[in-house]
Amino acid sequence: MERRRVVVTGMGAISPLGLTVEQLWQRLTNGESGIDYLTKVNKEDFPAKVAGEVKDWDASLYMDKKEAKRMDLFTQYAVGAARMALEDANLMITEELAPRVGVWVGSGIGGMATYEEQFNKFKEKGYRRVSPFFVPMLIPDMAAGQISIIFGAKGINSCTVTACATGTNSIGDAFKVIERGDADVMITGGAEAPLTNMAFAGFSSAKALSFNDDPSTASRPFDLNRDGFVMGEGAGILILESLESAQARGASIYAEIVGYGSTGDAYHITAPAEEGEGAQRAMEQAINDAGLRPDQVDYINAHGTSTPFNDKFETAAIKAVFKEHASKLMISSTKSMTGHLLGAAGAVEAIASIKAIGTGIVPPTINYQTPDPECDLDYVPNRSRQAKVDVALSNSLGFGGHNATLIFKGYQD
The missing domain is CATH 3.40.47.10 (Thiolase/Chalcone synthase)
Known part of the structure; x- marks a missing residue:
């Protein structure tokens, strides 16, 4: 098909x-x-x-x-x-x-x-x-x-x-x-x-x-x-x-949606799986669905809840998926500014990901003051950054072990 x-x-x-x-x-x-x-x-x-x-x-x-x-x-x-x-x-x-x-x-x-x-x-x-x-x-x-x-x-x-x-x-x-x-x-x-x-x-x-x-x-x-x-x-x-x-109909196009991954942790009703194993598989699925290589992703709008386990394990999952490219990724949690909108979070964060592609501006993770040795990637701390974003990935991870990832790409005819 x-x-x-x-x-x-x-x-x-x-x-x-x-x-x-x-x-x-x-x-x-x-x-x-x-x-x-x-x-x-x-x-x-x-x-x-x-x-x-x-x-x-x-x-x-x-x-x-x-x-x-x-x-x-x-x-x-x-x-x-x-x-x-x-x-x-x-x-x-x-x-x-x-x-x-x-x-x-x-x-x-x-x-x-x-x-x-x-x-x-x-x-x-x-x-x-x-x-x-x-x-x-x-x-x-x-x-x-x-x-x-x-x-x-x-x-x-x-x-x-x-x-x-x-x-x-x-x-x-x-x-x-x-x-x-x-x-x-x-x-x-x-x-x-x-x-x-x-x-x-x-x-x-x-x-x-x-x-x-x-x-x-x-x-x-x-x-x-x-x-x-x-x-x-x-x-x-x-x-x-x-x-x-x-x-x-001659519509204006913001971006193309190219990848989707969805997995289950099969682990715990509220805690994420160790090392973000389920999140890792969701990102891998989305990248494969999009027909991209991991090193083609420019920006990740992280789930980034500000909870001890989520942030540590999401970071571990990103490292497992992207390997050496993980340190080159721009990552931010817009929840630092909106709070956690629960069932609406992923949709609002998808909009932020699309706007990053369209404007060439990556939103920051604010309130980032004291680095965590277990969270050691580039979280675009405190100030937005001008950068070319062709491919943006957005993660959402939920109670019950639900993991979901979307990938958006700049539209080309």
Whole structure:
């Protein structure tokens, strides 16, 4: 079967760094942090005091107010980012086109805020006071469902739930749908709105979050003094399109998606496999899928969570895959600025990878002050770097042992 080429023609992002791709990219390349003191829940109730919150969100700018009230916040973010991406791609989904346009958007934990609100109503007033929209607001697949309904996409409609690998797996699976000819266009990415009491309680109890109460230094990937991740929220959506479709309508092309790898650790529910063995195989799969040599990769947008095990083992995996080329790679964790957007992280980081290709600017890893002997690669510390990036690789690694890697390449006709 002939593999169709797949390109990126539209992008939309809602993040702690802003409500557009342009704001996200400008602040990333400036090395600015979107992390601040927690306001969406009472920070005094938790040992983790900081988060990457989306500021100034107004759902009515992206959807009907009545529709918005029937969506959890993660779905609102997904719909908003999808509208941006479709407008960016200058794509109208006509009745003729609709059956060939699919949606593949995931969420790691879905409607946590809805669950907490409705459970409290149930406890206080009984089942009759629980909203009839409770389940449709809660379930993670509703981001994809609502995008399909609102924009009229009638092709494959799917949702991936692979924890922190969700956004990357969603994009990779959507890529393969187009590549094998089952759709011409895919609206794809991830969305998350996890800044709730139970999410903070759970991650705090698991000691996964940074308990550093200084917003300016709490997220410090690859630094010796890192102590956990900073939770964030938002959404990233890409418009993927077959090259034939994009050319036929004269679409602008940001980059080509050329490789995808996805593996399982078969090791532990939260800890990564020793030496990043699963991440290593995901990167090798993606490189082989792309038909590239390891030394052709210029930049890696690392998973880089700022947790002790992840950063050490991801570094080990990069060394195992790239060998002597590992020391020549530019690597950065944009989570140092956004926090960890869980199921949306991979999608927002895919956008950062694509922008690095298009602009020739590599975003930094900020808050990198004390080198870790076990993390000894070039993490583009503290300041962005001008450099030619033809091939960018993006990693996402999730609870449950999910590993996913995407590779983007500068488009050439």
